[in-house]
Amino acid sequence: MSRPDLPALTIAELQPLLRRREISPREVLDVLRTRIADVDGKIDAYLSIDFDAAAKEAEKADVDLPLGGVPIAIKDIINVAGQPCTCASKILRNYRAPYDATVIRRLRAAGAIPFGKTNMDEFAMGSSTENSSVKLTRNPWELARVPGGSSGGSAAAIAADAAFGALGTDTGGSIRQPASLTGVVGLKPSYGRVSRFGLVAFASSLDQVGPLTKTVRDSALIMNAIAGADPQDSTCLNEPVPDYLEALDRDLKGIRLGLPKEYMIEGIDPQVKAAIDAAIKQLQSLGAEVVEVSLPHTDYGIAAYYFLATAEASANLARFDGVRYGYRAENPRDMLDHYGRTREEGFGQEVKRRIILGTYVLSSGYYDAYYLRAQKVRELIRQDFARAFEKVDAIVCPTSPVPAFKLGERTADPLQMYLADVFTSTGNLAGICGISVPCGFAQVNGKQLPIGLQLLGKALDEARIFQIAHAYEQSTDWHKARPKL
């Protein structure tokens, strides 16, 4: 193995080298450090990296553990003890995490090394990473385009071989959509599958932590480490966690896939549609049966999602009051001035917009008409999926209706940006799991832009979508493609 090829390896390919002592965790970290120095100036995926702390961990890493000696990048909304956790917001610019999130504790227990924090939309609010208060992250496939969001830093780092694996968070599509736009694998676990303890809350009934990786196998490896009940998160389900690797090598004979007729909407890019059609044929050739299903309330998903997500956000972000942590405005006249200016000066525009919308839908006189109605529509969306899953094992559809759009193209119109979540946010509302895997490229002005195939599975049925995604991935070469940087 020549060292220059090392950053391109998957976690599963790296492990035997580590276990046979052909390379040490310290050497892996150094190679990754060089790769990041070479490419991160172009893509700006990272907000902070602590190689010194990582090097100390690498020296004592046990390579025989499931993720022994593997460096993992972490979205900057998950607390890693001693490291910054800024949520890409000015209000947390000087914040340092006093403790490890449960997912970080579990990664460490599996031998992994959380070494750096990745860029994101401020407080995970956005679909392009352009709402970061720090910097823009660029799509490695075309630097003038967005990497998607909100986990855009994690996705760009994986796509550019500047991380072996990463954690992101998905509230309405924030793992799957950037995975799709950068050509990597992104899993949103079922609600309650992974602990949220130590994750800075955006919308507590929708948020989940999940992996972004180069392959489905790597995604399963990380899920084996992080999934399962946590006494510190009462919404984390007390259900057994299967070995996700075991599911991977089963064939697709007898598998039934549902194609929702509502998803082939107007506005879907013709090259995305063609790639999804081809992927469906491929899945059929692997033995899966594909039938049409109906999710009749799909068209109401975005509206219900934005009411519920912003309502929960307006309550969650009330904690940023400049008292116990974070930014505080200078010389306040009184307490109201202290709150009002701390929040005005600390939050970016999209966060303010969502706090206003969320406060409005919860306010007296509008609660029933907006918030309560959205919760009822959420229940109908949940029932749509439950009915579909009586007939099929998983649902197959695009992850994003379009490939990566240009930086600045959608920032002036929040509604257009919100519509980027059209195929993903219903999965969060229903609490089910979903994965995006690379399924082709759109040719746009001589550039190749990745397209993602989304597989949605029943709640707690991650093993099934891993199985299908893995079979598809291994029968194609899409996951082997790399951008030229």
Added chain:
Amino acid sequence: MAETSEIDVAYVAKLARLNLSDEETRLFQKQLGDVLKYAEKLREVDVSDVEAAAHAIPVFNVFREDEPRDWFTAEEALSNAPRKANNLFIVTKVVE
């Protein structure tokens, strides 16, 4: 459902303890008006016999033993405080 585009951004900002510039207030008034207009489609849905879903996967009565354990020291809890003294947060004066 109430008239949708009647959001009063300046009033809601007061409820949210969030100062906005005049320019931001005007911008949000227009943009959130558009979002609310788009969301009017929720009115089409018959929700008369539907129970509201606060969570996709309802979990009830999650209990654990009430046992003391180590957690933050006062120093750690104060480590990110914008102002502190004598192991206390210093806050803006509330009463005269």
